Amino acid sequence: MKLRVDYLVVGTGPAGLLHNINLRNRGKEVLNVGTNLYGQLRPQKIDRINRSINLLPIFPVVDSGLWHSMNLGSASYKTLSLKKVNHNGFHSNVNYSKNSYTEYLFEKKKKYKIPYILSYKQFGNLIFDHSLSELKQKLNRNYRSGQPKHIKTGFKNGLSPYYNFLMSQEPYSVAREAVRNIDIEKKAVTTDKSTIEFNKLIFTLPLTKIFEFTNIQQNFDIICGDAKFYTYYSRKKLYSNHLYYDCNIDTNIYRLFIPQENIVVVQLARNSWNIEPNGIGKEAANLMNLEHSLQHVHTNSYRKCYPLDVTDSNEKERLIAGLEKKDVYLSGRFGRWKYIDLHEVDYEVHKN
Ligand SMILES: Cc1cc2nc3c(=O)[nH]c(=O)nc-3n(C[C@H](O)[C@H](O)[C@H](O)COP(=O)(O)OP(=O)(O)OC[C@H]3O[C@@H](n4cnc5c(N)ncnc54)[C@H](O)[C@@H]3O)c2cc1C
Numbered sequence: 001m002k003l004r005v006d007y008l009v010v011g012t013g014p015a016g017l018l019h020n021i022n023l024r025n026r027g028k029e030v031l032n033v034g035t036n037l038y039g040q041l042r043p044q045k046i047d048r049i050n051r052s053i054n055l056l057p058i059f060p061v062v063d064s065g066l067w068h069s070m071n072l073g074s075a076s077y078k079t080l081s082l083k084k085v086n087h088n089g090f091h092s093n094v095n096y097s098k099n100s101y102t103e104y105l106f107e108k109k110k111k112y113k114i115p116y117i118l119s120y121k122q123f124g125n126l127i128f129d130h131s132l133s134e135l136k137q138k139l140n141r142n143y144r145s146g147q148p149k150h151i152k153t154g155f156k157n158g159l160s161p162y163y164n165f166l167m168s169q170e171p172y173s174v175a176r177e178a179v180r181n182i183d184i185e186k187k188a189v190t191t192d193k194s195t196i197e198f199n200k201l202i203f204t205l206p207l208t209k210i211f212e213f214t215n216i217q218q219n220f221d222i223i224c225g226d227a228k229f230y231t232y233y234s235r236k237k238l239y240s241n242h243l244y245y246d247c248n249i250d251t252n253i254y255r256l257f258i259p260q261e262n263i264v265v266v267q268l269a270r271n272s273w274n275i276e277p278n279g280i281g282k283e284a285a286n287l288m289n290l291e292h293s294l295q296h297v298h299t300n301s302y303r304k305c306y307p308l309d310v311t312d313s314n315e316k317e318r319l320i321a322g323l324e325k326k327d328v329y330l331s332g333r334f335g336r337w338k339y340i341d342l343h344e345v346d347y348e349v350h351k352n
Pocket of ligand 1: 010011014015017034035036041058204205206302305332340341342343
């Protein structure tokens with residue numbers, strides 16, 4: 001089958017769907033292509049409570065234009081409360097390379113202690129040997145914005161506001177097909193079922209996919225972090241919308257969320273991935289001062305979900321500029337390989 005559209009968005013995660021909404025609101029012809037509607041963090045069915053929930057809040061760290069434009073009715077969302085707990089167990093006698101992320105934290109930032117502990121727990125040993133410039137830029141943005149303690153978001157019925165909003169905007173024009181090839185010169189995408197011609201292409205899949213789908217050579221390496229989560233059922237109801245950061249460098253939990261009153265989601269510290277769910281469950285119950293135990297129900301691992309750096313940023317910028325000349329726009333955290341959050345995505349990349 002052969003199709004032709006004005007705007008083709010590759011990817012069906014939140015970034016791709018928000019491009020779709022933005023374009024259709026401007027009266028443009030738009031089609032998304034991809035499998036996995038709602039992306040890698042789409043709501044997950046938890047049998048124990050017989051409903052689907054988002055495991056992660058996807059919260060904005062700075063006041064966001066996107067948030068305001070969503071018009072959700074602020075009263076419908078509770079405040080997500082952030083707690084930084086366990087402030088001890090700090091080791092500063094670590095070996096780190098010159099220009100590494102750790103050097104930046106120790107020498108450039110005065111209040112480095114908590115960011116150091118949390119970065120180590122989130123990314124592990126990568127922070128000692130790599131510059132992680134994307135992470136530095138994100139940290140600088142957060143510091144500039146003063147890191148709000150209470151954030152105007154949370155979960156409603158287990159769903160993050162972004163997903164509630166996206167679901168309220170259905171139906172989307174989506175070809176549920178897997179992309180196989182992109183011919184940039186001919187302006188055509190080939191999938192497992194069809195060929196789709198476009199005038200402008202917005203690409204939100206992970207950057208490495210552009211090398212897989214086109215004949216462009218990859219001239220730089222990408223540096224990324226992974227994440228692992230254990231989900232638990234609590235037979236007693238908890239206060240939802242809490243988010244705890246465990247600031248003890250020696251413990252196995254990086255952070256935990258309560259997206260729904262019977263569910264606790266734990267993100268493991270990077271060097272604790274081999275610890276069994278039962279041990280982590282006890283640690284989580286302890287952290288929240290619970291007297292009852294938690295029952296492990298799911299394990300999720302996300303590979304390459306934190307874009308941290310590239311080995312040659314000039315090459316990456318040249319690639320982006322070269323593609324834009326051909327009406328191909330890399331967008332989002334993964335497409336642009338930039339450690340940005342959802343509300344920081346530039347939805348006007350395709351203005352011209
Ligand atoms: C652990 C974790 C924590 C996060 N925390 C936050 C946060 O607090 N705030 C925030 O704003 N964002 C956070 N994010 C990022 C969040 O994923 C993005 O904000 C949002 O999902 C981006 O949407 P997207 O459409 O760009 O990406 P996605 O929906 O993840 O992906 C885009 C598209 O690429 C496809 N895709 C993804 N990976 C692959 C792959 N390996 N191979 C093939 N196709 C693939 C998806 O199916 C989708 O169609 C977090 C992500 C993770 C994994």
